[in-house]
Amino acid sequence: MTIDLIILNQIVGVLGFCLAVVSMVFTFFATRSKATDERFKSVSDRMDRQERRVQSLEQTVQALPGRDDIHKVEIHVERMSGEISRIGAVLERVDRVMTRQEEFLLKGNQR
Incomplete structure (x- = not known):
């Protein structure tokens, strides 16, 4: 009977040790998994x-004008530039006419 108690005591000791090792391994992987999950969550965020x-x-970028839109604007600006040049030429002629009329009115009919 004494031998049986010694063997039983040794078996319980070995089982306790095995349980401690299994618990330690489980804790290691569970903690590691939680840390990994936290890292994955932060990366996901x-x-x-x-x-x-x-x-x-x-x-x-989709709201920005494209190359074709910019080209159309360039064409319109060129057209407006041409029209402004023509208006400038007309205004020069009008200015000459106005100058001649002012001179005529200022000098009067001195002929």
Whole structure:
């Protein structure tokens, strides 16, 4: 009977040791998993913020005028420049006429 108690005591000791090792391994992996989950969550949050920034930039770029739009504006500006040149030439002639009329009115009919 004494031997049986010694063997039983040794078996309980080995089982306790095994239980402690299993508990330690489980705690190691559970803690590691939690830390990894937290890191994945923080990376996921950063990716979500980055995704929102990219979407905002895409919307801004889509709202910008394209090459064809800029070309159309350039053509209209050229046309307006030509029209302004023609108006300038007409105004020069009008200025000459006005100057002649002023001179005539200031000098009077001195002929």
